[in-house]
Amino acid sequence: MNAPATTELPVVVIGAGPAGLAAAAHLIDQGIQPLVLEAGQTAGAAVREWSHVRLFSTWGEVVDPAAEKLLAPTGWTRPAPATYPSGGDWADLYLQPLADVLDNRVRYGARVTGVSRAGRDRIVDADREQQPFVVHIAHADGREERVFARAVIDASGTWATPGPAGGSGLPALGEKAAADRIAYRVPDLKDPAVRARYAGKRTAVIGSGASAFTALAYLADLAKTDDGAGTKGVWILRRGISGSTFGGGEADQLPARGALGLAAKAAVDEGYADAVTGFRTDAIERDSEGRLVLVAEDGRRLEPVDEMIVLTGFRPDLSFLDELRLGLDERLQAPVALAPLIDPNQHSCGTVYPHGHRELSHPEQGVYLVGMKSYGRAPTFLAMTGYEQVRSIAAAIAGDLDSADRVELTLPETGVCGGAGLFDAPEAAQEGDGGCCAPAPQLVQLGAPATVGAAAEEAPAGGCCGS
Numbered sequence: 296m297n298a299p300a301t302t303e304l305p306v307v308v309i310g311a312g313p314a315g316l317a318a319a320a321h322l323i324d325q326g327i328q329p330l331v332l333e334a335g336q337t338a339g340a341a342v343r344e345w346s347h348v349r350l351f352s353t354w355g356e357v358v359d360p361a362a363e364k365l366l367a368p369t370g371w372t373r374p375a376p377a378t379y380p381s382g383g384d385w386a387d388l389y390l391q392p393l394a395d396v397l398d399n400r401v402r403y404g405a406r407v408t409g410v411s412r413a414g415r416d417r418i419v420d421a422d423r424e425q426q427p428f429v430v431h432i433a434h435a436d437g438r439e440e441r442v443f444a445r446a447v448i449d450a451s452g453t454w455a456t457p458g459p460a461g462g463s464g465l466p467a468l469g470e471k472a473a474a475d476r477i478a479y480r481v482p483d484l485k486d487p488a489v490r491a492r493y494a495g496k497r498t499a500v501i502g503s504g505a506s507a508f509t510a511l512a513y514l515a516d517l518a519k520t521d522d523g524a525g526t527k528g529v530w531i532l533r534r535g536i537s538g539s540t541f542g543g544g545e546a547d548q549l550p551a552r553g554a555l556g557l558a559a560k561a562a563v564d565e566g567y568a569d570a571v572t573g574f575r576t577d578a579i580e581r582d583s584e585g586r587l588v589l590v591a592e593d594g595r596r597l598e599p600v601d602e603m604i605v606l607t608g609f610r611p612d613l614s615f616l617d618e619l620r621l622g623l624d625e626r627l628q629a630p631v632a633l634a635p636l637i638d639p640n641q642h643s644c645g646t647v648y649p650h651g652h653r654e655l656s657h658p659e660q661g662v663y664l665v666g667m668k669s670y671g672r673a674p675t676f677l678a679m680t681g682y683e684q685v686r687s688i689a690a691a692i693a694g695d696l697d698s699a700d701r702v703e704l705t706l707p708e709t710g711v712c713g714g715a716g717l718f719d720a721p722e723a724a725q726e727g728d729g730g731c732c733a734p735a736p737q738l739v740q741l742g743a744p745a746t747v748g749a750a751a752e753e754a755p756a757g758g759c760c761g762s
C-alpha cells in the first residue's frame with residue numbers, strides 16, 4: 296500500500312505521559328492532529344507505577360498551559376498550585392482527564408515497536424525526506440498495525456529501563472539470579488505485602504539521587520514504627536561522602552527536593568542507615584540462608600542483606616528507533632545539542648538552559664525525543680522542561696519558527712554546584728592500576744565521633760588524591 300500524502304497525516308506521539316499528552320495539547324493548539332500511542336492501559340502508565348511517591352514539584356509546576364486550556368471547558372480546575380501531588384494524584388487528577396479530553400486521539404495498549412521512513416530503511420537517501428514516517432504497533436491483544444505520520448515525537452520516557460546495580464553500568468554478576476530480592480523502584484511501604492518484605496530487614500540501597508534519598512527516608516520511617524523495629528538501610532555509594540552527597544538541602548530552589556536529601560542524611564545520622572562509601576558492586580552472591588552478599592570490584596564483601604533497592608538512574612530504550620538517523624551524545628544518549636546543557640560532568644546547580652526544537656533536532660528531520668527520554672541518562676529532568684520542549688516543537692512543525700525559537704523557561708536551581716561527573720563518579724579507582732590512592736571503603740556513621748567522619752571527608756571529593 297502506497298504511503299498517503301504527508302501533510303494529511305497526524306503527528307504520532309509515543310507515550311501518554313506528562314510530556315506526550317502536553318505535546319498533543321500543543322499540536323492541537325497549532326491546529327495539527329496528534330495520534331498518541333500508549334503501551335499501557337491508562338494515561339500516565341509509568342507515573343502510576345510510582346503513585347505512592349510525592350512529587351517535589353508543586354501542582355503549579357507540573358501542569359502544562361496548553362493542556363490546561365484544553366481542560367478548562369470541561370470544568371477542570373487545577374488543584375491548589377502550591378500543594379504537592381503524589382504520582383497517583385498527578386495521573387488521576389490531571390493526566391487521565393487530559394487524555395479523556397483528547398478522546399480517540401489517544402490509543403491504549405498500543406506499544407510502538409518500530410519507527411522508520413516509509414519504504415526507506417536507515418541507509419537509503421533517495422527522496423527520503425519526502426516520505427512519511429511509518430510506525431509499527433503491537434497491540435495488547437496481539438494484533439500488529441502500522442500507521443503513517445508526518446512527524447514523530449517520542450515521549451516514551453525511561454521508566455522501563457532502570458540502571459543495574461553493577462558498578463560498571465552492567466548488571467552485577469548474580470544480579471539477575473537475585474531478582475527475587477531486588478527492586479528497582481522506591482518501595483510502597485503502605486502496601487502490606489511490600490511493608491512485610493522490608494520490615495525488620497537489612498536492605499541495601501544503591502544510588503545517590505532523589506529516589507535513593509526517598510527510599511532511605513521511607514526505610515527510616517518504617518524503622519521508627521512498632522512493626523518496623525530493626526529495619527536497617529545500608530546505603531551503597533560509589534564515592535566518598537562530600538557536601539553535595541545529600542543534594543542541595545536548604546539551598547535547593549525546590550524545597551521539597553532539598554528536603555529529600557536532608558531526610559536521607561537524617562536517616563544516616565540517626566543510625567537507621569549506614570553509608571558504605573567507595574563501593575562499586577561487582578557481584579551479588581547468596582549466603583547459606585539465601586541472603587545477598589554484595590562483593591565490590593576490589594573483592595571487598597559486605598555483611599549479608601535481606602533485600603536490595605537499586606536506584607541508579609534510567610536509560611533510554613532506543614531499540615525501536617534504529618531505522619532513524621538520530622544524533623545522540625555518546626555519554627548521555629541525549630540529543631547532541633542538548634547534552635552539553637545537561638551533562639552532569641559539566642553542569643552544576645541544576646541550571647538547564649531553555650531549549651526547544653533546535654536542540655532536540657536530529658539528522659532525521661521531523662523526529663524528536665522529548666520529556667524524560669530527551670535527557671537520556673542525565674538526571675534532573677523536570678516536567679516543566681518537557682512542556683517547553685513540546686511547545687517549541689509543535690510550533691516548529693506548524694512552521695511558526697518565531698514562536699518555536701522563543702524558548703522561555705527558568706528552572707529552579709538544585710543548590711548543588713560542581714560538575715566533576717555524576718556525583719557517584721568512579722573516583723575511588725583501584726590502587727593496583729596506578730590510579731588513586733583512595734582509602735578502603737568504610738562504614739560511615741555520620742554524627743559519630745570525629746575520627747570516622749573525618750576519614751570519610753578525606754574521601755576524594757575532586758580528582759585523585761585531592762587533586
Ligand SMILES: Cc1cc2nc3c(=O)[nH]c(=O)nc-3n(C[C@H](O)[C@H](O)[C@H](O)COP(=O)(O)OP(=O)(O)OC[C@H]3O[C@@H](n4cnc5c(N)ncnc54)[C@H](O)[C@@H]3O)c2cc1C
Pocket residue numbers: 309310311312313314315332333334335338339340341342345348349350351352357405406407408450451452453454455506615665666667668676677678679681
Ligand atoms: C519517582 C519520580 C519522581 C519524580 N518527581 C518529579 C517531580 O517532582 N517534578 C518533576 O518535574 N519531575 C519529576 N520526575 C521526573 C519526570 O517529570 C517524570 O518522570 C515524568 O513522568 C516524565 O514524563 P514523560 O512523559 O517524559 O515520561 P513517562 O511519564 O515515563 O511517560 C512515558 C509513557 O510512554 C509509555 N511508553 C513507553 N514505551 C512505549 C512504547 N514503546 N510505545 C508506547 N508507549 C510507550 C509509558 O507507558 C508511559 O506512559 C520524577 C520521576 C520519578 C521517576
